[in-house]
Amino acid sequence: MALSKSQLVQAVLAIGTIIKLKNGCQPIRNSAQPKNPFFGLDRKMQMNRHAKNGTTLKDSLERDRVYGPTFAMDTFTNRTIITSDPYNIKTILSVRFHDFGLSDRQFALGPLLGHGIFTSDGDRWHKSRSLIRPNFIREQIADLEAFERHFQTMLSLIPRDESTVDLQDLFFCFTIDSATEFLFGHSVESLEGKRQGNEAGSAFAEAFNYAQEDGVRLFRLGYIARILKDCRAKFVDAAIQLRCAQDEEKASVDDRKYVFLKELAKQTTDRVVLRDELLNVLLAGRDTTASLLANMLFILARRPDVWAKLRAEVAGLGGEVPTYETLRNLKYVNARLYPVVPLNGRFAHNDTVLPRGGGLDGQSPIFVHKGTFVAYSVYAMHRRKEFYGEDANDFKPERWETLRMGWEYLPLNGGPRICVGQQYALTEASFVATRLVQEFERIESRDPGPWVENLTLTVCSRNGTKVGLYAA
Numbered sequence: 194m195a196l197s198k199s200q201l202v203q204a205v206l207a208i209g210t211i212i213k214l215k216n217g218c219q220p221i222r223n224s225a226q227p228k229n230p231f232f233g234l235d236r237k238m239q240m241n242r243h244a245k246n247g248t249t250l251k252d253s254l255e256r257d258r259v260y261g262p263t264f265a266m267d268t269f270t271n272r273t274i275i276t277s278d279p280y281n282i283k284t285i286l287s288v289r290f291h292d293f294g295l296s297d298r299q300f301a302l303g304p305l306l307g308h309g310i311f312t313s314d315g316d317r318w319h320k321s322r323s324l325i326r327p328n329f330i331r332e333q334i335a336d337l338e339a340f341e342r343h344f345q346t347m348l349s350l351i352p353r354d355e356s357t358v359d360l361q362d363l364f365f366c367f368t369i370d371s372a373t374e375f376l377f378g379h380s381v382e383s384l385e386g387k388r389q390g391n392e393a394g395s396a397f398a399e400a401f402n403y404a405q406e407d408g409v410r411l412f413r414l415g416y417i418a419r420i421l422k423d424c425r426a427k428f429v430d431a432a433i434q435l436r437c438a439q440d441e442e443k444a445s446v447d448d449r450k451y452v453f454l455k456e457l458a459k460q461t462t463d464r465v466v467l468r469d470e471l472l473n474v475l476l477a478g479r480d481t482t483a484s485l486l487a488n489m490l491f492i493l494a495r496r497p498d499v500w501a502k503l504r505a506e507v508a509g510l511g512g513e514v515p516t517y518e519t520l521r522n523l524k525y526v527n528a529r530l531y532p533v534v535p536l537n538g539r540f541a542h543n544d545t546v547l548p549r550g551g552g553l554d555g556q557s558p559i560f561v562h563k564g565t566f567v568a569y570s571v572y573a574m575h576r577r578k579e580f581y582g583e584d585a586n587d588f589k590p591e592r593w594e595t596l597r598m599g600w601e602y603l604p605l606n607g608g609p610r611i612c613v614g615q616q617y618a619l620t621e622a623s624f625v626a627t628r629l630v631q632e633f634e635r636i637e638s639r640d641p642g643p644w645v646e647n648l649t650l651t652v653c654s655r656n657g658t659k660v661g662l663y664a665a
């Protein structure tokens with residue numbers, strides 16, 4: 194017998210009550226209600242202001258301080274839970290992984306990224322992940338020849354007369370050149386384009402920048418969207434040609450290597466599927482590492498003491514270009530501060546529970562209704578004094594000499610969706626840092642202002658990384 198609508202509502206409420214009782218859920222302790230309860234318009238305007246002023250991360254820290262590690266924000270239409278509690282984050286990403294998903298990301302980023310690893314859940318995500326994983330086997334990550342080749346091109350663009358250069362700009366080109374070679378079998382060579390003063394050569398990198406800055410509002414891209422589309426088309430065409438070549442048993446790419454684009458082309462010649470999958474991993478592979486490097490060098494340019502310590506450590510290489518193994522031994526080089534994916538979130542797919550945030554002391558489980566958005570701030574978590582000490586906000590690489598972290602330190606995510614490129618990314622970042630330290634005796638900031646965030650999906654410096662470098 195079919196249930197009536199009201200019986201259905203009662204059944205859903207009963208299930209919610211059972212979950213609450215079974216898990217000892219308490220009402221959420223803290224809430225930050227917007228003044229406008231309908232759609233929270235005042236909060237939305239405030240968020241826009243912070244985005245414009247580059248203060249969203251500061252705001253995230255301030256709200257964490259005022260409302261505590263887990264709080265709710267309710268309007269008449271929906272509830273958002275905001276957390277920086279590692280227990281809750283672990284639950285979202287791992288313990289109750291199947292209760293949470295991306296849902297809104299497809300809506301917001303679908304126009305730019307279509308369906309790929311970054312925008313999909315369930316079977317579709319699983320398929321994308323299986324396809325890309327073999328690209329990151331140790332043997333391929335440990336081959337640093339391409340990094341050195343692109344580094345040499347980047348080096349040729351750094352002035353030798355100590356005049357000012359924006360390293361952030363170069364890092365974005367470096368990572369897109371390396372990622373396209375690593376994942377697609379050939380590089381877009383945007384650094385080489387820059388070297389030759391050929392604007393078309395770096396058009397892909399620039400178009401990507403612009404699309405990132407305004408990813409959720411693709412319709413505003415206009416002319417640049419066209420460049421981006423053309424470049425995407427170039428790789429899609431390459432994939433289809435490769436497939437044809439494979440069909441004729443004369444593939445041109447080195448068969449010993451797992452090249453994501455080549456493997457994808459074996460599975461499909463559907464242009465939309467190819468385009469979406471390629472663009473998704475490119476987004477993941479470029480901005481992240483470039484931002485990590487840009488933020489780190491921004492700080493290093495103001496910390497001659499740390500630069501000197503790095504030079505002392507790197508001197509152990511005797512001037513040799515580092516290998517995968519020698520890089521791993523450079524403990525000091527591998528320390529960092531800014532999580533480049535500082536804010537993130539998941540939608541509850543089902544009624545579910547988070548372990549903390551309820552009751553008078555905020556330590557009891559809380560009930561999470563299906564459809565609730567749970568935002569998590571890795572940025573705030575990484576600056577919590579109870580985990581990192583009173584100097585949590587300081588750049589202090591030495592802290593990593595003794596600190597051992599679990600879910601309190603999460604720059605690369607955790608659980609089944611942990612960053613699939615993590616080893617590649619960390620190798621790439623420490624390779625570039627080490628090579629710069631080898632080549633330059635001193636680095637000097639040429640930016641009088643403080644670090645201001647440029648926050649899209651990742652965070653880098655709004656004013657770039659303007660420095661002068663003194664050859665060793």
Ligand code: HEM
Pocket residue numbers: 310311322325372473474477478479481482485532533534537604605606609610611612613614615617618619622
């Ligand atoms: C410092 C550099 C990097 C950082 C901090 C970083 C961080 C992250 C984070 C936080 C996520 C989780 C996103 C989410 O699920 O909401 C992620 C996912 C991912 N990353 Fe990275 N990433 C870095 C570099 C890279 C590189 C270089 C590649 C590829 C060449 C890459 C490929 C991916 C992919 C494909 C995913 C999606 C995984 C999935 O959903 O299953 N990442 N990364």
